[in-house]
Amino acid sequence: xxxxxxxxxxxxxxxxxxxxxxxxxxxxxxxxxxxxxxxxxxxxxxxxxxxxxxxxxxxxxxxxxxxxxxxxxxxxxxxxxxxxxxxxxxxxxxxxxxxxxxxxxxxxxxxxxxxxxxxxxxxxxxxxxxxxxxxxxxxxxxxxxxxxxxxxxxxxxxxxxxxxxxxxxxxxxxxxxxxxxxxxxxxxxxxxxxxxxxxxxxxxxxxxxxxxxxxxxxxxxxxxxxxxxxxxxxxxxxxxxxxxxxxxxxxxxxxxxxxxxxxxxxxxxxxxxxxxxxxxxxxxxxxxxxxxxxxxxxxxxxxxxxxxxxxxxxxxxxxxxxxx
Amino acid sequence: xxxxxxxxxxxxxxxxxxxxxxxxxxxxxxxxxxxxxxxxxxxxxxxxxxxxxxxxxxxxxxxxxxxxxxxxxxxxxxxxxxxxxxxxxxxxxxxxxxxxxxxxxxxxxxxxxxxxxxxxxxxxxxxxxxxxxxxxxxxxxxxxxxxxxxxxxxxxxxxxxxxxxxxxxxxxxxxxxxxxxxxxxxxxxxxxxxxxxxxxxxxxxxxxxxxxxxxxxxxxxxxxxxxxxxxxxxxxxxxxxxxxxxxxxxxxxxxxxxxxxxxxxxxxxxxxxxxxxxxxxxxxxxxxxxxxx
Numbered sequence: 001x002x003x004x005x006x007x008x009x010x011x012x013x014x015x016x017x018x019x020x021x022x023x024x025x026x027x028x029x030x031x032x033x034x035x036x037x038x039x040x041x042x043x044x045x046x047x048x049x050x051x052x053x054x055x056x057x058x059x060x061x062x063x064x065x066x067x068x069x070x071x072x073x074x075x076x077x078x079x080x081x082x083x084x085x086x087x088x089x090x091x092x093x094x095x096x097x098x099x100x101x102x103x104x105x106x107x108x109x110x111x112x113x114x115x116x117x118x119x120x121x122x123x124x125x126x127x128x129x130x131x132x133x134x135x136x137x138x139x140x141x142x143x144x145x146x147x148x149x150x151x152x153x154x155x156x157x158x159x160x161x162x163x164x165x166x167x168x169x170x171x172x173x174x175x176x177x178x179x180x181x182x183x184x185x186x187x188x189x190x191x192x193x194x195x196x197x198x199x200x201x202x203x204x205x206x207x208x209x210x211x212x213x214x215x216x217x218x219x220x221x222x223x224x225x226x227x228x229x230x231x232x233x234x235x236x237x238x239x240x241x242x243x244x245x246x247x248x249x250x251x252x253x254x255x256x257x258x259x260x261x262x263x264x265x266x267x268x269x270x271x272x273x274x275x276x277x278x279x280x281x282x283x284x285x286x287x288x289x290x291x292x293x294x295x296x297x298x299x300x301x302x303x304x305x306x307x308x309x310x311x312x313x314x315x316x317x318x319x320x321x322x323x324x
Numbered sequence: 325x326x327x328x329x330x331x332x333x334x335x336x337x338x339x340x341x342x343x344x345x346x347x348x349x350x351x352x353x354x355x356x357x358x359x360x361x362x363x364x365x366x367x368x369x370x371x372x373x374x375x376x377x378x379x380x381x382x383x384x385x386x387x388x389x390x391x392x393x394x395x396x397x398x399x400x401x402x403x404x405x406x407x408x409x410x411x412x413x414x415x416x417x418x419x420x421x422x423x424x425x426x427x428x429x430x431x432x433x434x435x436x437x438x439x440x441x442x443x444x445x446x447x448x449x450x451x452x453x454x455x456x457x458x459x460x461x462x463x464x465x466x467x468x469x470x471x472x473x474x475x476x477x478x479x480x481x482x483x484x485x486x487x488x489x490x491x492x493x494x495x496x497x498x499x500x501x502x503x504x505x506x507x508x509x510x511x512x513x514x515x516x517x518x519x520x521x522x523x524x525x526x527x528x529x530x531x532x533x534x535x536x537x538x539x540x541x542x543x544x545x546x547x548x549x550x551x552x553x554x555x556x557x558x559x560x561x562x563x564x565x566x567x568x569x570x571x572x573x574x575x576x577x578x579x580x581x582x583x584x585x586x587x588x589x590x591x592x593x594x595x596x597x598x599x600x601x602x603x604x605x606x607x608x609x610x611x612x613x614x615x616x617x
């Protein structure tokens with residue numbers, strides 16, 4: 001609803017003024033003044049949040065950008081150093097490792113979570129008797145901290161005492177699973193643990209989407225003689241587009257936030273094999289005393305995310321316009 | 325509960341039913357396995373842990389690891405377990421969830437029912453705040469918390485979590501209220517209800533599902549946060565996750581896996597409990613949100 005229509009309605013009803021006057025009886029302000037105050041009230045309510053966001057998000061982003069152009073090492077130093085930190089960042093082999101790992105991790109995490117989530121949702125939607133028992137099982141890892149998940153999987157995948165030992169005890173003596181300590185494979189343990197944690201959430205989103213599809217639509221397609229496979233491919237899965245979009249956005253946000261899981265599961269190792277931009281930024285800023293380089297890496301992370309998120313937000317806001 | 329998408333089952337053979345059930349159950353076992361391992365390990369003695377047989381039930385059931393994790397395990401230089409950090413997390417999460425949810429509800433209400441020119445820009449700005457990598461605010465935040473005198477304190481963490489939770493809480497409520505019929509609001513206005521009256525009497529009473537969703541989301545996120553805790557509250561006021569990580573990664577000498585698992589269970593229990601108690605409601609709320617939004 002627009003401002004104009006709201007205020008028009010508000011002022012057009014006589015009893016409103018009386019009621020407001022009864023509340024603020026001392027000064028008995030005019031209808032106009034009440035209307036003005038009422039008009040401003042929503043903005044007043046919104047303003048503390050907006051101010052906080054402007055300062056703590058946008059102000060801090062500018063601050064970090066400034067730091068990335070400075071000479072800061074162990075502490076912030078506000079001396080302009082041009083692109084020095086960026087040049088040093090892009091000459092760090094560690095940074096390339098982090099970027100490559102993020103690409104592997106991000107693509108596999110988002111892709112497999114969506115695939116698994118969709119599979120489980122479609123299977124659960126086949127009038128499964130034990131759905132009420134299964135759903136919470138798929139969903140519960142979502143309630144856990146990545147630190148808990150990392151701790152649990154670190155133990156589960158422990159090459160000496162974990163799943164490998166179990167397989168050996170069961171007679172499969174050639175079974176090896178040393179990914180946790182194998183620099184080439186360690187990043188995939190992060191992927192596995194992260195999918196375990198998040199795929200249930202995606203399943204829930206898709207299931208909600210499936211349950212929201214208009215039955216008439218499905219019935220119409222059935223009357224037209226569509227097969228089950230075609231029904232899903234042509235009618236049902238395309239209808240899940242909003243659920244898919246929110247799932248990808250939540251997952252992308254979580255993938256980029258992925259700092260905790262790596263810290264708990266591999267500590268960025270072995271060596272630097274599971275370095276991600278988030279762990280890179282943290283260690284350069286707080287332990288390696290290269291704050292400007294850390295800031296530069298944070299700015300690159302921000303730019304990467306912006307390239308994905310800004311188009312999404314743009315379309316989202318345009319959609320809001322249509323809904324009006 | 326909405327009717328299932330029923331059509332796919334029509335005419336499918338029994339074989340498919342068996343295959344579907346088998347697939348679902350195999351996945352359920354895979355999802356449960358790490359939790360199972362955590363639980364059984366936490367009730368074993370360290371000697372038994374070292375024998376392997378990770379999946380087996382404990383031969384000598386003991387809660388020693390749990391009491392050690394809670395009260396005597398060494399984290400850093402102090403050997404008082406993780407109990408103190410557990411309370412740190414509680415003191416952080418309750419105010420942070422309450423404040424960010426309330427503000428999100430009000431923001432969502434304003435941004436859907438009291439729109440003004442530029443409302444989309446403001447929502448866009450708030451929404452973008454959800455997606456920024458928090459690495460980009462860590463150093464300035466540390467500086468500001470230091471200046472405000474709330475560095476390394478629970479109050480500082482509450483502020484941080486409220487600020488960076490706002491985008492999500494606003495998003496949830498905005499999407500939910502977007503679908504709320506404007507006719508009801510208009511009718512209430514004609515009856516003379518004002519801004520807050522409409523919010524309290526009309527929107528909030530029908531916001532149950534989205535409040536539960538938001539509270540669970542925020543509670544889970546804030547309880548489980550590690551980055552802010554590690555950055556702004558290392559030491560005595562550290563939250564649970566930071567303490568758990570310190571316990572697991574810095575223990576010298578023999579790794580007490582059973583104690584680690586007990587501590588991980590303690591860190592997981594509050595969010596698991598919320599999930600078990602309100603999980604059904606959460607899924608229902610999520611569905612309602614997805615259907616209506």
